[in-house]
Each structure stands twice: as structure tokens, then as C-alpha cells.
Amino acid sequence: MGQTITVTVNGTAHTADVEPRTLLVHFLREQLTLTGTHIGCDTSTCGCCTVHLDGEPVLSCSVLAVQADGCAVRTVEGLSEGGELHPIQQAFHENHGLQCGFCTPGMMMTALGVIEQNPQASDDEIREALEGNLCRCTGYQNIVAAVRSAADQMARS
């Protein structure tokens, strides 16, 4: 039943045996114990499970782990380097862009995709681009501010 896959996650190659129906998010959370990626819905509506697959943001609930065979995955655990927060992490902190923290990893991973595709995004464009990530705590105002601030910071560096 199982299939052997090799997935490079945050720079480390992992070879594992998985059932074909295993969702990528469950592979990351249960088999690799990378629990920073969360599950918030079952309908692809909330964006909590967003990770980067070969550089592109994807919903890790909508990808089978076997589909990630040979691919590179980046999760929230792979954002900071050498103890330094990534600009997107720093911006969420500085702008009080999180409260309970549950949506935050997915929100940041999508936000990075937004910044990559449109570094000059206006507030309205940021809001539009975050349409697939739900947050129930913040009312989004500080999230938008955080993404704008991270975009500025990343453009400067």
C-alpha cells in the first residue's frame, strides 16, 4: 500500500513511506512532526495549511504527500534563519498582526507569495490577495499593515 517518497523540507531531505491518500499537511505534521502548519477547515477556505511547494504557495490539504515526491517544501519552520526572524515574521510581530496565532503560519506563507508576485501591492491589493486566508481574531487591519511593512522591508534589502 505504502509508497516511498523523498521530500526536501526546509532544506532537509526526508525519505518516508506514506499511504497514497495521505495529505501533505498530515505528512508534515504527523510524520515529520512539523506542527507549525495548521489545519483550519476541510473545504480549502481558510488557508491555515498554506506552505510553499517548489517555491509556490499551495494548500497542503489539497496536495497528496505522494505528489510532493522529489519536491522542495518550505514551511513556517523554515522561515527564520540562524535565529533571525524573517522580515514577514518580524512584521507580524511589530504590527500586532496576530492574536491566537493559529492562522499566522498560513497567513505568512500566503503573504510571501503575494509579495513575490506583487512587491508594490496596495492595501486593497493585499486584502484581495489574502482572500483565501481566514483570521477570526485580528479583524485583518494589522495583518494588512504587517504585509505592507514586510513588502517594504524586503524591497529595501
Place this chain on the structure above:
Amino acid sequence: MIPSTLEYTKASSIDEAIAAVQAGARPLAGGQSLMPMMRLRLAAPGAVVDLGGIAELVGVCEDGDEIAVGAMTTHRAVAADPLIGEHCRVVAQAASGVGSLVIRGRGTIGGSLAHADPHGDLPAAILAVGGAVIARGPGGERRIEIGDLITSYLTTSLADDEIITQVRLPKGNGRSAYAKFHRRAIDWSIVGVGVAIGADGVRAAATGVADRPVRLAGFEAAINGGASAEEAARAAGEGIDPTADLDGSTEYKRHLAGVLAAQAHQAAQG
């Protein structure tokens, strides 16, 4: 949140994919429609064949009077493609509004059509320009006009062992636009209307008003007969009988079809 047990293969060629489909596997394109259904166990294929490794299914090129779009081309790529933007703007616009940024990066044009959701935007946009798909099965290829492809709620005229390999978009639909109305930005369209102003007149097609995308005959007849957009909008509800649900009454959806047709018609002229 947990799919039923399944077998998985990844095809590296169309023939391989068809062989797998013949053996009972369900094609898995971008997975943005099928995967949620599998998680909720509304779909439980015993096997899937992943089309993601077939290079020839991806990309956009000119082919005579048509644009050939590989079935596995993502919504994001369709939305950004200059050929489609020039010749079939309505399709690019519809693609740019599917799901969210993350979903558009993975969901595919062929997958959307095969899924046949009655609120899907792409089927209506492609119907507006009179597009078609190329389906391939063990017996070879055939062309299916878009109006003949989707037959009912989540149902197509594809044979069990056929897959969509290409979407064919006729050139000459540069003057076209898509207008949609939904509640949240992420939501499916309550109603969406694609309008194309072609050499033989205006074509309008709507999603969300029937169990499949349909032409808005009332609107087309009125506008092609010289009526103003406002007058034509009032005729848009003729012959359609959308189902009332939490999003609105039949009357409201008929009305929306007219409003959106007029909006799209206006935008198509620009």
C-alpha cells in the same frame, strides 16, 4: 478531512494517463476541486492518476484561428497569458477570479471544466467565446464544443476513459469581458456572465443560473437586435430558471444575470 483509501500513479504521458483511466483511475489535475471532495468523502475514487507530470498538457500556443491551451495550464497562467488576453480576454478575466491566489496557482483550466461545477466561471467564459475541448481516449481524440461538454450538475459528456487534453479558444474575441457577483471574495459566483463581441454579434453566457453554463438568449437577441444594454439586461432572465437558495431567490438571480451581462457588455467594448 480524510480521504478514503486510494491508489496513486503519476502519468508521464497522455497515453499512460489514459491507460490508468481505462483501468478505473480518476484523473487528478490541480486537485483544487477533487481534493476537497475527497476530504469530505463526497468523492472516493479507489485510484487517481496524477496528470501533473505530463509536460505536453501545459502551455498556451496559437494554432490557426484558435488558441490551444493545455488542459493542465493553471488559472494563474491563463490569467496572465498575453495570447489569451489579446484574443479571449473574457477567459483571462474569469481565470483571474477563480478561488484565491493560492488556488489559482495550482488549479487548472482542464480540471475546472471536467469538474463542471454549476457555479464555475471558466465554463461560462469559454461558452461566451464558443470554445471547445479536445478529449482523448483509447480510441483517439475528439473535439467537444463547450456547450456539449457540461451536461448537468458536476457531470460532463466525457466518456469514463477520456481526459481533456486541450482547451480551444477561438481568436477574435478580444472585445470580451467577464463580470461576476459573489458574497465573499473567495466564494463561488452566485451568478457570473461572460460577454464576447464577435464578428457575428454579441454572445453572452452565464454561470450559476442553471445546472450548467448557458447562453443568455434573451440578452443576446435584444442586444443584437439593437436594444440598449439596459433594455437587454431586462431580457436576460428570459428562459432561465435559476434555483433559489441561501444566496438569493430565482428572481434575484435572473436580475443579477441582466446586471452582470450589461456590465460585461460595457467592459467588453473598452
Place this chain on the structure above:
Amino acid sequence: MATMETKAAGGIGDAVLRKEDRKFVTGEGRYVDDLRLPGMLHAVFVRSPFGHAKINGIDTSKAEALPGVHRVLTHATLPAETGVLSASNPPGSDVRQPEQPLLARDEVRYVGEPVAIVIADDRYIAKDGADLVLVDYDPLPVVCDAEAALADGAPLVHSEYPDNAAATISHETDGFAEAMQGAARTVELRVVNQRVTPMPMETRGCIGDWQQATGEVTLYTSTQVAHFVRTFVSIVCGTSEAKVRVVTPDVGGGFGAKLNTYREEFAVCSASRAVGVPIKWIEDRSENAVATIHGRDQVQYYTAGVDESGKVVALKFDAIQNNGAYHQLLTPSISHLTVFMVPGCYDIQNISIRMRQAFTNTTPTDAYRGAGRPEATHGIERLMDAIADDLGMDAAEVRRVNFIKPEQFPYSSSTGLVYDSGEYDATLDEALRLSDYAGFEARRAASEANGKYRGIGLSTYVEVCGLAPSAVTAAIGIGAPGWEHSTVRLHPTGKATVITGTSPHGQGHATSWSQIVQTELGIPFDDVEVIHGDTAFQPYGLGTYGSRSLAVGGVALYRSLGKVREKAREIAANLLECSVEDLEWTGTSWQVKGSPDRAKTIQELAGAAWAASSMPEGVEPVLEATTFHDPPNFTFPFGTHVCEVEIDPATGRIEIVNYTAVDDCGNVINPLIVDGQVHGGIIQGLGQALYEETVYGEDGQMLTPTLVEYLVPSAADVPEMTLARTTTPSPSNPMGVKGIGEAGTIAASSAIVNAAVDALSGLGVRHLEMPMQPARVWGAIQEAKA
């Protein structure tokens, strides 16, 4: 407040960045689904697909035969002493408490009611097993609407209650009838506060770990009330409370959904006892939609007796609350909170109230952000607009006429509360200024020229929070007190640990509590650790709900800090060889008055107290203090929200073009956190006003079971907000604080609806129900035009 010579960043009032953030932005948060115990198995519940049905039998054999499935437990095989308990018995209400077994026995009464539990090696197999459990049901008639449930001949939710009545709360002031009779005119309004679902982004989940040898059980659960869960686990599972430990890991939002004790929490403990290993259950989102409490669902009938000046001289309020099929922890008390706040911020002394509560074939309702007060505020604020409309008055003016005046505080309301402090005109004035209320007509004209309808709406709210004085909770039949605990522990190095009974799930208590410590004790913000959420090492705490954490738990902390400071003073006097009266507190040390060179810092005193080598006579070693603070009164935050909308008549879509909130929550510890609470609160109120509704079909099926149908708004669907504050300290506590967690939600919905009704008032539209989805608004426009 202690005297401070300088105000260091990190103290009370500073916009300090949160110390909680780092673990969350790096993915190191630990929510319950992130925990794994050795030998742990996984549970999936089999749930009723019917709104009401008789269970003829359950066949578990196919599921049990599936490799990897360990056990399938049903009511017959899952041990429990009792069913789920409610802690809510409003006196004089004839409240009925139906039995709610952990797993349905012979009847299911709502879609999603748990029937069996499948225990397997992993979640995948458990789900496969659940699909193989065959339950033989005979469907029974259903009733989901509360008014229909109370009508003659309605299907019975519980056959032993022949009228579906759950409870009735009544209250009338002397002289009400005369006052109503003497009123110059009456204004009537029916308002529906629709059912909604809390939807924290983290669903519920728990792990039960029953130690067979010792009988000790540890429950890891995503909750707002760990100690309360412990008490109830001990009762339901029949064990000593001393053997039960409840651990709350990081909690991904609550909003009242986790202010409860649920069947699944007891069931995983009991199942762990039966199977012998730890058992984890994590709720799916579509499961959360049916298995976790809902909020609101109240229909209100207002009759206001009004004089010619717009003053309400008498108010009749007759309402029906949908309680759902069973009573959860506080279900019958939630609409009691509505009853308390019926008059809002208005001086209405003649009042008559009846709140009928009904059983229906739906998921139980209970506390959802605001819990009873949003219903009261929404209704009275709609009513104020209706009165203004009736009299041809300005909406702001009719409010001013009715406001409780500053000199009336403390104000005894006609519903039995004593409002602590308020200056309602001040927030109204500021909100009108910030929103350019005066310039609105010009903006309306400009919109009309563009074919759009524009409206402006006010919500002048007051709410009751800081739950609660224990004598009051007892008097209103809530079987739980309202005090809170704090312990402050200074370590030999001068660092501090705070143990709090509050249970944050996004509110940033670690940050705010550290700020209080810095200001009150002079220990730097970064030297303070705040711990919470484990009943094994903290004294009883009541948790986080009802905007109580700061006003009760924060004040408990403040009082413990005072105790530590005073004890330190005695030690300092001993060390400095002076009397305690000779010492003054500098903010960081005790010094001999006027002699900065003769001083002991709090850190030095912490070390000395630990070393204990030169302690004053009769003083115990170590700087540590504990307080159980029972507040003398609730607190009453208030404010004015102004919403401006534009409506597209072609589609009925409402666009919020301006939203201004001026709130007064007394003194503020961290403005960043307060603003964040207001932002989030407003958007939840907006969600109810524009998007969200939990809908049942006639057959009892839920029509909004996933986030595709239940419309939690995204960033793309909500506006920017402008916030401001006034500050009216509460006299009920030494910090002068109130509460802000729920205010935004309480205020927002009526401001938005009032704006939309105002926009369409020219057409003759007088009222709109929520959610104001485009189809409904478009329909109202067509009807008005017809």
C-alpha cells in the same frame, strides 16, 4: 497606583510588542493537535445525520473488524456517572435540565449529536471505521425554529416536556403599566438576532490520558476554562477532582465556543479509561459546525412608550431564545444577560421583560463573543433609530435625550444592575466628530448622484463585563463563582513568575501581566514569566470569558503585587535599619525618604527574602503572594460606533465606506492589544451583520455545515476602521480598568444595520434583518419600490 518617577517602556499604558509572538510566528506554538503521547490512539465520533430520530440499534461489528480499529464504544459501553451538566439555573425561571448523555442512548435530537466513538491506530483508520458503524434510526418530527417550537402542536424535542419550554425569565418594575399607558406614543419593532457559529480558527480537540494504576487522569484540551473542566470531569467520570489534571496548551481562538465542557472531553477520558491508552480527538471543521455551541438565535418584540421629546418612558421587551436541544454549561443564562442589558445606556426606569427559552432540534446555543449583550444592544439600538424615525428626530439627538447622565453614576438600572461609570455624550461627540457626521448629507447627495444609496448609522452601547461578583453569579443561578486567582513569585535572582487563573487564547495576557508587574514592582518586562493553563500547579482559576481577564484577573495580580511590595518593605526596613514608615517606593526599590544612597532594589529584596538570613521578626521567607480577588461589581465599558455605507441598488451589495469606533474601557494597559481586540470584535459583529448565519432546513439538516456556506469574512471583505478612545476609569477596582474583549462585537452589528436602513429610508425601508446579504437588501428595495 504606585508612584513612579519615570515611566519605563514596558509598563502600564505602553504599546509594548507581545512577548507571546515569537513562538507563533516561528511555528513553535503548541496547540492540542500538536501534542502526542506514547501509545496514543485516535478517536472519531459517529454523529447523527438526523435532526431527530429514535435509535433502534447500533451495529459496530464491521467497524471493529477493520484492521487498526481497537474499540467502538456506544452509550452502552462507555462508562460515565452522569451526562453533560449545565451550571446554569436562573432562579424563578422553571428551568428544565434534560439529560445529555455522553453518547446518545435511544434518541438523537440534533444533527451532529454523538452516537458512537471509534478508537483506532490513527485518524485515517478511525474515520474509515466510523463510516462502517451502522446505526438503525427511525426519523422523528423536527422543529428548529424557537417560535415554532413554542407554538401549540409543535413536535416535541423531549417527550417529557410537552411545550418545548426550557425556561422563562420575567421581570417588571412597579408602575410599568401606568407609565406605558401614559406614553404619548408607542413604537414597536420586531428584531431577529440570527443564529451564528463562533468558528475559532482552531477547532476543538482534546486528549484523555487515564493512568490505570493510579486512577489519575490528564485531559489536554483546547478550552477557556481548565479548572471548570476539571471539576466536571471528576463528576461526570466519577473520580476525585484531586486525581484530575487539565492542561490547556496554546488555544487557537475561543470566542466563547471553548467556555464550555463538552461531551467529547468527558468521552476521551472515559474511553482512555476503558481502552487503557491515551486517546486523542480533533474536531474537523464541518464537525465543529454541528458539534460546538452556536450563538445568538433570539427573536425580540419591543414596544416603547415614548414622550414627545423622544424620551422612553416605558419599555416592554418580549423575546424568545432558541436554546437548542440541550443545555450546555451556561445556555439558560446567556439570554439572562440580554435581560440585564435591555435598557442599554438609556435611563429607562419602567420596564417589563419576558424572555422565553425554547428547546429545538438544533445544536445547543451558549456564550458567543458578547453572550447575550450583543442581542440586547442590537435590539435597543435598532429601537432608538425606530423612535427617531417615528418622531422625525436625529438619531444622535434621540440618544442624547435618553442617555444616563454622568451625574447619575453609580446608576441603578431597572434590571437590577449598578452601572459603575460612564460619560456617554463624550464618546458620541468624539465619534460624530471623527466620522464627520455633520458633513454626511453632502456625501449622501454625492452618492445619490452616482446612483448609490448612502446611509449613516450609530450604535451607542454599554455592556456589562468583568464577570463577576460571586454573590451575583449565585443569585442569578450560575453554579460557578466569579473571582480570579493570581500568584506572584519572586525568584532569588529577582526574576518573577506570575501564575494566573485567566486562560488567554490570543488576548496577550503574558504581555499585559508583565507590564503590570513592571509598573507595580519595578521588575523589568522581560524578567517576568506568566504561566497559566495547567490545573496541576495553579490554584483554582475561573478562566477567560466575559471580558473579565483584566478587570478580575489583572486586579488579582495587582493586589498580589501590592502584597509582595509591602512584604519587601518590611524586609527593606530591617536591612536598612529603619522603620517601614521611613521608606518610600521609587518604582523599583524601597529607599529611605530623601536618601537615594540608602535603598534596596526589589531584586535585592527578593534575594534577601530567599536567603532569609536577616528577616524581620515574624516575617516568612521568600517574596511570594497569592490573591483570590472577588470583584465587588461588574464593569461597564461603553462607546459609540459610527458606520457609513453605500448600497448598490443594482445588486443590493452593502459597502462599508467608513467605520469609526470610539470606545471607553477605562484605563488601558496596552493600547496595541486593546486596539487589536476592538478590530477583531468589530469584524465579528460585521460578520453577523453582513455575512454569517447558521441555517437549518425544515428537515433539521444544517444548510451551512462548512466554511463554504458559513461565510466568515476575509481581509478582502471588510473595511479599514478608525479607532479612538475616551477614558473613564471604573471606580470598582483599584486599576480603574474595565474590559474590551467583546465591546467591538456588541457595538458593531447595530451600527451597520442602522446605516443600511438609513440608506434606504428614503425608499420607505424601516428595518432590515441580518445578515444583510445582497439578495435580502435587493429584495427590500424592490418591495419598497413596489
